[in-house]
Amino acid sequence: MNTMRIWVDADACPKVIKEILFRAAERVHVPLTLVANQPIQVPGSRYIRSIQVAAGFDVADNHIVQQVEAGDLVITADIPLAAEAIANGAMALNPRGDLYTEENIRQRLSMRDFMDTLRSSGIDTGGPASLSQADRQAFANQLDRLLVNR
Secondary structure: OOOOOEEEEOOOOOHHHHHHHHHHHHHHOOOEEEEEOOOOOOOOOOOEEEEEOOOOOOHHHHHHHHHOOOOOEEEOOOHHHHHHHHHOOOEEEOOOOOEEOOOOHHHHHHHHHHHHHHHHOOOOOOOOOOOOHHHHHHHHHHHHHHHHOO
């Protein structure tokens, strides 16, 4: 049986989400790798490591896509990265606890592209709301469900 590994698109991942992941990796002994183009501090653990990749557009995302395997879990708010992870047979979860699936990823990509079009035409679409306590709880609950069912 394939052992699940967790890959984190760590440059934009909120600190509180990383802390939830650190605790989960220790609790269930699952390998956790944070990928970023800047140094990321991680606790000393045999289950947790960070990889610093070169700076540049999508370098961290591309590293994750090259390494991810079926059954792995990718933590990202980046919808194109989530789509590639799913295409590779992995699962993808965003920091608000939303699980990306084969059923919802195309719609998410379409909405992302639509919002990009609006922004490029000068329309202010605002940014995402800050991460709430409910978001953190939703993430932790969904992560627990995925780890229990691995």
